[in-house]
Structure formats: structure tokens, C-alpha cells
Amino acid sequence: MAPVQYAQDLPPAGGFAPVRYQRNLPVKGPGGALIFAGVAAVCGFGFWRVGLGNLEKRELQREKVWSRIHLVPLLMAEADRDAYRREQAALEREKVIMKDVQGWQPGKKVYNTDRYTANSVFVI
Secondary structure, three states: OOOOOOOOOOOOOOOOOOOOOOOOOOOOOOOHHHHHHHHHHHHHHHHHHHHHHHHHHHHHHHHHHHHHHHHHHHHHHHHHHHHHHHHHHHHHHHHHHOOOOOOOOOOOOOOOOOOOOOOOOOOO
């Protein structure tokens, strides 16, 4: 038998072509620094607008407080006129109701004092 001639498998002359192992991805969208700068700008603008809103709200609250302070005398005067009107109406009703009672004095205080005492019963 003739000996078997083995041929070893060798690379081609000049070697194989280099293997491309690096990823070659296209750049899609803005970079991280640009996104961070955009988010910071939007947040800064938002905080600025919140600050303006807080100033406006504070001014409206101050205006509301001062308007209430200036309305207090008017409301008190209105309440005093209403109380006087009710007191006079109650006095007139008392005169009509107690006209037949001898010695009755309409509007006389039931307390033995000269101090002012507000009525404890209000008829609406």
C-alpha cells in the first residue's frame, strides 16, 4: 500500500482579512449632554414660572385681605342698622301685644342696670 499523502489546511498567502468586531451603529438623536441641558432648561423655566405664580398669588391674597379689612366697617354698620330695625319692630310688636296690660312699659329693661345688654332672643 502506498502511503497516504496528507495536505495540511493552511491560511491563504498573505493571511486572512481582518475580522470586524467593532459595532458600527449610526448616531440616532441628540447626545446625553444635550438632553441634560434641555431638561435643566425646561426645569429652570418651570421654576421661574412657579415663582411668578407664587408672587401673583401672594398679591391676590394681600388684596383680598385688605378688601375684607376695608369692608368690615360697612358690614358692621349694616348689621347695626339691621339690629336697630329689628329692635324697633320688636318694640312695636310688644306695644301691640301688651296694650291691655296695666302698668306695662314697652321697651323697659328687665335687668336692674343702666348698662347696655343686647337682646338674647332674636325674632327673624
